[in-house]
Amino acid sequence: xxxxxxxxxxxxxxxxxxxxILEVFETxxxxxxxxxKPFDIMIFQSKEQNDQGNVFGYKSNAxxxxxxxxxxxxxxxxTTDNMSEMIKKNKSFIPWLQKQHKAGAELASFCTGAFLxxxxxxxxxKLATTHVDACSAFTKAFPMVKLKPEETLTADGxxxxxxxxxxxxxxxxxxxxxxxxxxxxxxxxxxFSIDLNRYKQSYFSxxxxxxxxxxxxxxxxxxxxxxQYHSIEKLEEITKDIPTSARNxxxxxxxxxxxxxxxxxQNIRVESSKKYLEQxxxxxxxxxxxxxxxxxxxxxxxxxxMVGMKPIEYREKFRVQ
Numbered sequence: 320x321x322x323x324x325x326x327x328x329x330x331x332x333x334x335x336x337x338x339x340i341l342e343v344f345e346t347x348x349x350x351x352x353x354x355x356k357p358f359d360i361m362i363f364q365s366k367e368q369n370d371q372g373n374v375f376g377y378k379s380n381a382x383x384x385x386x387x388x389x390x391x392x393x394x395x396x397x398t399t400d401n402m403s404e405m406i407k408k409n410k411s412f413i414p415w416l417q418k419q420h421k422a423g424a425e426l427a428s429f430c431t432g433a434f435l436x437x438x439x440x441x442x443x444x445k446l447a448t449t450h451v452d453a454c455s456a457f458t459k460a461f462p463m464v465k466l467k468p469e470e471t472l473t474a475d476g477x478x479x480x481x482x483x484x485x486x487x488x489x490x491x492x493x494x495x496x497x498x499x500x501x502x503x504x505x506x507x508x509x510x511f512s513i514d515l516n517r518y519k520q521s522y523f524s525x526x527x528x529x530x531x532x533x534x535x536x537x538x539x540x541x542x543x544x545x546x547q548y549h550s551i552e553k554l555e556e557i558t559k560d561i562p563t564s565a566r567n568x569x570x571x572x573x574x575x576x577x578x579x580x581x582x583x584x585q586n587i588r589v590e591s592s593k594k595y596l597e598q599x600x601x602x603x604x605x606x607x608x609x610x611x612x613x614x615x616x617x618x619x620x621x622x623x624x625m626v627g628m629k630p631i632e633y634r635e636k637f638r639v640q
Contacts, residue, residue, distance in 0.1 A: 321359040322390040322498055325419075327382075328364050328374055329395075329435065330408040336396035336429050336487060341375060343491040343507060347499060350506060357499050361387065365411045382415040389424045391494070392416065396430035396487075402456065406438045413439045420477075427479035427494060429487045436480065437461040446475040450483030452527060455577040469627060488513045526586040529576050536561055537575045540568065544580065548587045549611040554580055588612065589625050596634040603630050 326340055341360070348356040362377040363385065372379060380387065394416075399405050416439045420426055428436040433449035434457065436442055443463040448454075454468040467473055472481045472490045481490035488511055496504035507513075528541060543557040551557060558568055558580075573579045578586070588610045595606045604615065612618035622630050 321356055323361065323387060324358045325361050325363050325387070325389040325392045325424075327392065327394055327412060328362055328368070328379070329397075329405075329412060330365075330368070331397045331399045331405050333396040333398045333430070336432070337375065339487050340393055340395060340429065340491065343488070343495065343511070346510060347495050347503060347507060350503065351499070357503075361389070363415075365409070367411075382412060388422045389419055391498075392419055392424050392426045394426070394428040394432035394436050396432050396450075396483075397434070402431070402434040402453075402460065406435060409435055410438075417441065425477040425479070427481075427490060429481050429490065430483045433457065433480045434460070436478075437464050441478060442480075445478055446470075446473040447478075447480040448473050448482045448486075449480065452483070455529075459577060485513065526590045528583070528587075532575045534571055534575050536563055536568065537572050540572060540580060541576070541583070544584050545587055548584060548591065549609060551584065551611055552613075554584065585621050585625065589622055592618075592622065592630065593626070593633065596630060597638060606630070 324344060326337070328337065344358050344360055348358055348360075351357055360377060361380060362374045363380050363382050364374070366381045366383040368379075397405050412435065416426065416436075420439075420441055426436065426441065428449075430450045431453055433442070433447055434453075437447065437457070437460070442461065444465065446465045446467055448467050448470045449457050451468055454466060457464070458466055470482065471486045472479065472493060474493065479490055479494070481487050492504050492508050492513060495507050528545065530538065530541065532538070539561055540558060544551070547557060555565070558565060561568060563571075569579055572583070576583060592606050592610045595601050595609065599606075601609070607615050607618045610618070612621075619630065622633075626633055628636070
């Protein structure tokens with residue numbers, strides 16, 4: 320019997336995410352011999368969006384009036400960075416997702432779709448991931464979710480999430496494998512040229528400092544770290560003239576940026592080293608010196624922890640020719 324697959328098309332959805340999801344499941348149906356296909360694909364929107372027309376070639380179903388109980392529901396990525404506003408626009412999906420899950424539906428989100436997923440409360444105390452650059456905002460918004468920023472995908476019972484970019488395809492292949500078997504999953508992986516051995520997304524991360532705040536003392540420390548990261552030996556050197564205690568400074572800094580000053584410094588240094596690895600022929604030793612590290616072992620340890628691979632491996636993968 321075909322599995323009822325529901326793809327929601329919410330406000331601010333990312334077209335590329337929708338296209339990838341439909342392409343994989345439509346291809347799976349095409350590759351299946353016989354009249355009965357593995358997936359009965361259905362599109363769902365809120366009543367205010369729904370005009371009873373076709374969406375991507377499928378009849379659009381309004382979540383408020385549909386009585387379908389689904390086997391699998393997919394939540395695509397979003398185009399906006401304003402996730403709180405996105406959740407407000409799409410709040411009508413939340414009780415519907417809760418109802419469907421209670422009735423036995425499995426749920427999966429892709430990239431930033433995890434924000435709407437988490438807003439339903441269904442991910443509380445569950446493993447999850449999202450786009451690597453959205454992890455800080457996600458942790459602040461949903462502290463009860465066990466976020467795994469480095470993971471390409473997570474599976475916790477009947478709940479699934481993926482990271483950004485091609486992580487979408489890794490989760491799609493996992494779902495194909497679950498419902499259609501390993502042979503079909505391998506076929507899909509080959510068709511879409513997906514490397515099944517890629518398990519981490521951390522090496523695609525780009526550290527983007529948060530400067531959109533009104534804390535002048537935090538801004539002062541950020542500026543010092545970003546301009547002097549290559550020469551700082553101890554943070555005390557650059558915080559001594561900031562008119563507040565070290566403890567209060569650390570608390571305020573973490574509250575505003577999401578991380579303590581020492582981790583901020585490490586991120587700035589690693590981001591700088593990544594650019595040297597990508598764009599120059601400097602040796603690893605020269606890069607270590609230029610980014611402010613005195614201990615090569617410490618540099619390699621921090622780099623591997625944050626990026627997910629060794630510096631030389633990063634250069635081989637991302638070097639600009």
